[in-house]
Amino acid sequence: MINAFGLNGMGSQAAKLYREMPNNLRDHVSQICVLNACSHAGLLHEARTIFNEIS
DSSP states (O other): OHHHHHHTTOHHHHHHHHHHSOGGGOOHHHHHHHHHHHHHHTOHHHHHHHHHHHO
């Protein structure tokens, strides 16, 4: 679902859905998808924030 939002230019919705996910369900696939969605939508600050939470 996160990837679908990203592919359709809905980066904000992808980030919102990612944030609503329980931490134990956030895997490397969902992390890559949300970063990609933020990148394509131009949400640099949001992408950096999520990246820093991952690292």
